[in-house]
Amino acid sequence: MPRGAFSAVGVAAALSVALTACSSSGGTPAAAPGNAQGGGSLVVGVTSDPDTLFPWKATQFTAVNVLQNLYGTLTEFDKDLNVVPGLAESWETSKDGKTLTFKLRQGVTFADGSAFGSEDVKASLEKIMDEKTAAVARASLSSVESVKAPDENTVVLELKSPDAALPANLATVNMAMLSSDDTEEKLTTTPNGTGPFTLGKRVPSQSITLTRNDKYWGPEKPKVGSVEFRVIPDESSIVSAMQSGNVQLAVFNDPLVAQTAEGGGTITVTKTPQLNYHVLQLNARRGDLKDVNVRLAIQCAIDRKQVLDTAALGEGEVTGPMTAPAFKSDPDKRPCPTRDLAKAADYLAKAGKSGGVTVKTIVSQGEYATSVNEAQNLKAQLAEAKINLDLEVLESGAYVDRWVAADFDAAVALNGGRPDPDGSYGRYFTSDGNLNKVAGYSSPTLDKLFAQGKATTDQAERKAIYDQVAAELEDNAAWIWLFAGYTYTATTSNVQGFVPMASGSLQYLRTTSVG
Known part of the structure; x- marks a missing residue:
């Protein structure tokens, strides 16, 4: 679950997913508390705790949703699931389709302050390809013969055969770019990515809080100072928490719960068809x-x-x-x-x-x-x-x-x-x-x-x-x-800017604000 001459068109270019608002009602729940960084804080209700914080092995939905806000990938999906630049600002494919050359963004740093560069990309891709790593996306790199880093801002993938799917496959968090100095053991407890947020605090089985990364490379910094994923075991209880103003955003799978949420008069529910x-x-x-x-x-x-x-x-x-x-x-x-x-x-x-x-x-x-x-x-x-x-x-x-x-x-x-x-x-x-x-x-x-x-x-x-x-x-x-089926994105009336996606991604938490 995800560019260049042939890549910019991309295999996903034809996709455009309509988002249909089920209801929009008035009423204002209690405002989210302020944050020292400014922008307030957003509380997202989830039914399970992330089972891993290591992006190359994440398969659980909650883990993926958290990690895609901590880590960056070479390519990304936009809201219509077109493949667009990420940590790679551009790329070109050779005429025979067997060489893919990426130009990396400059000035990008990891959460620990270290610089991101081609050696990190080379190390990340080679480790994902190594069977010993047990990365869940290893097969997506099966066409890659070798990874070269001719200079700090260039990465060249030599392919065994043309691979039309590769730019899209590089956009998933299972292909996250890690620092070449990091280890799985370290990242399991202390994520170190290039994403819009960094890890703040974690209380196992209760919550995980992300804080805004003011050094994020994107054109806009995240609008909220922090995002807390609060574990509430069932969706009906999340609705109650939203009605009382303790949670501002949640994504439901159960249509009956979604109907209950929108019937309360203080919550807007957006229905989105899914690729899942x-x-x-x-x-x-x-x-x-x-x-x-x-x-x-x-x-x-x-x-x-x-x-x-x-x-x-x-x-x-x-x-x-x-x-x-x-x-x-x-x-x-x-x-x-x-x-x-x-x-x-x-x-x-x-x-x-x-x-x-x-x-x-x-x-x-x-x-x-x-x-x-x-x-x-x-x-x-x-x-x-x-x-x-x-x-x-x-x-x-x-x-x-x-x-x-x-x-x-x-x-x-x-x-x-x-x-x-x-x-x-x-x-x-x-x-x-x-x-x-x-x-x-x-x-x-x-x-x-x-x-x-x-x-x-x-x-x-x-x-x-x-x-x-x-x-x-x-x-x-x-x-x-x-x-x-569908997902049902529920937001309180003081939340703006979140974009639901057909892939189920929560990547647009970075554009979300709390009034």
Whole structure:
């Protein structure tokens, strides 16, 4: 979840996401307290504590949202998910597409005051590429042959083959640029980035406070003196905190909670369609799920619209693998576009499992609001096809640990989508992808298709290639894609300037002010 001649157009250039305000009401909650730096302070309500402060390993949503405000990346996404300059002020691609030359911004410093330069970029990219680092975005650099730093402000990437997805992939916080002097051990407790904020104070399981970085390189300094991410375990309680003026901003997943918030008369709610997707992940390397017929039986036994209606009040749309508008999958192009229990029974019979199967399934409680309801609905539907989802509900941190370790048969998940399909799935479904263990599925066909998708910059060709990727995933029921929903950004009336994004990013906290 994210530029130059070919990069400026970018694979995400066609994306433009409309933000629809659900309501706007009067009333003024208690003002946020002032800050010695000026600009006041903003309190953001979140349901979970960040599980890591090391950006290269962050997968949990709260951790990503905190870290993207502490660290910088070579490229960034603008509000419409176009790829734009970040720590690299420009770049050029060679005619053969195999050399990418970045010109870095000058005068950028890390939080500790040390200067940012090409050696930091070289060290960061090489460490991300090193399998020993276990960086979650390592596969996004699979096309990179070498990284050179010919001078303090220039970085040259020599590629094995053209990579149309690389500029967009460099925009995620999992590609954060770190000081070459820092270590993972140090950064786990003391982040040291080039972002708009620096770490202020952390109270584990309660709050984490960021303070404005007055040396931030951006054209504007952050408008608030501090941002506190306050942990409040459930979304309904966050609404109460907003109504009393103790929290000024929150992003909800539950549409019912959003309706409650906007009904109070003091909160504005903005509804934003998301690239993120709700999915039942299947581990095709474990137990009965090794048989494609069992996986197809699960696919055919699920009414996705019922899951959407039950868990999210119908707020969203049934989806296939590709959620980005420029590459969107047709959810009807799958073996069972609608629920078909007879076909599910046939698939189980082909697998020699007419008596049924049991699938141990992990579910996160607290990471997002609809997870348990989704799991319970899936369990009820699949029971009618003699497929038992044995649910294990885990708190957010324990769930992430099990998920990263691929310690599950199935997982009810909300995964971050990205503007480019390679960024979304290249690390999952290629045989050498660093999250392939988590995905539980790969094939020579997918390896070939992903390589082709990166090798061309022609938008129509890339769309056709990723349509084939989607077909391969659906026809083999690698996972069961359910629906893409919305986020609901709630702000009190004294908050201005925050821009919700289809990627779920909170990067525009840097433009937010508190009246």
